[in-house]
Amino acid sequence: MSDAPSYGFDTLQIHAGARPDPATGARQTPIYQTTAYVFRDADHAAALFNLQEVGYIYSRLTNPTVAVLQERIATLEGGVGAVCCSSGHAAQIMALFPLMAPGRNVVVSTRLYGGTVTQMSQTIKRFGWSAKFVDFDDLDALEAAIDDDTRAVFCESVANPGGYITDLDAVSAVADKAGLPLIVDNTSATPYLCRPIEHGATLVVHSTTKYLTGNGTVTGGCIVDSGKFDWAASGKFPSLSEPEPAYHGLKFAETFGPLAFTFHGIAVGLRDLGMTMNPQGAHYTLMGIETLSLRMERHVANAVKVSKWLEQDERVDFVTYAGLESSPYYERVSRICPKGAGGLFTFALKGGYEACVKFVNALEIFSHVANLGDTRSLVIHSASTTHRQLTAEQQEAAGAGPNMVRISIGIEDADDLIADLDQALAKASA
Ligand SMILES: *Cc1c(COP(=O)(O)O)cnc(C)c1O
DSSP: OTTOTTSOHHHHHHHTTOOOOTTTOOSSOOOOOOSBOOOSSHHHHHHHHTTSSOOOSBTTTOOHHHHHHHHHHHHHHTOSEEEEESSHHHHHHHHHTTTOOTTOEEEEESOOOHHHHHHHHTGGGGGTOEEEEEOTTOHHHHHHHOOTTEEEEEEESEETTTTEEOOHHHHHHHHHHTTOOEEEEOTTTHHHHOOGGGGTOSEEEEETTTTTTOSSOOOOEEEEEOSOOOTTTSSOOHHHHSOBGGGTTBOHHHHHGGGHHHHHIIIIIIHHHOOOOOHHHHHHHHHHHTTHHHHHHHHHHHHHHHHHHHHTOTTEEEEOOTTSTTSTTHHHHHHHOTTOOOSEEEEEETTHHHHHHHHHHHOSSSEEOSOOSOSSOEEEOGGGTTTTTSOHHHHHHTTOOTTEEEEEOOSSOHHHHHHHHHHHHHHHTO
């Protein structure tokens, strides 16, 4: 199906990568709950292990159910290939792994998911890698942060905690000029709202845990390759361009061309890091993706309605949703994510910290959880939870000040959501 570019998004989200099961005719993609696959003979086994033939060996590397999901996400993002893995955070490490080495750095946006800030500022140091945090609205600062040891540029399309849209066209122009790949986390937007590859992204990463699965059931991640980056040209990416000792000196870029990154991700990344997605998890995500466009349309419509209502309420100080005309990022929405700014945003309560805590406790439909992108509406008061350990300045910088509440708008009736917010606001300000 990926050979048929004329199919629309709604068709591809149901059909891309899937075909009736060749053995049984099963229409829905079966869960291939198996660890290993029988070789036809010793020659077949040898060819598979040498990467001379593509096929299934062992499910740490490849699995038929996971393979359908990989093809589906790659198609929806407009990439040439994809590798699924165990979580969004695994996808970020898997994306950086072939590019980085001790002493190398990645230049990242200051506006990121909280867990990504920790991963990039602390944990990757254990590999000898480092991250430089820059305001991606300051293109001169971005350019200045790139040095000879930089191997990638990383940002989110629609960034946490909500309301910020990255100017991907401008950022990719800077990365291009420096000869570096741009990695875009497209979790909050999904390929329905934003297609980063069309704006110059080299790689797109996802936490499939969120909107792609859509109902809060499984964790997963994915790395999509645009196939457009020339890994051999600069000499900066030896894992992809130089002989790989563990495969008899095979050069991924030379042998697999535009699929080099994808093959490396499976043959080296999953083989040795082992951050594998399980077939049951892939099944849940495949079920979710079938309705992605329908859900995203409703998430966006509800977010617009609820944010407009909040914005005019006198108990609310301000709302950060980029889909509001009052947002400084409103212009970028039509260019970067023309079908809407997503379902995630923050707002400030006039009553401050105490009012936020009362408000979160009083909500009935909204669940107080550390998650987003569920069919259910979710809420979190970052200052008393996820951002609790940060200083007051760090909280402010992260858009998680004591007066801020983050909500992930679900696909329930918008009027019910508004009524719930209204009664909780009344209790919070009583
Ligand atoms: C949740 C999330 C992640 C991390 O994904 P996990 O599946 O929880 O590991 C990364 N980036 C963004 C934007 C997220 O929302």
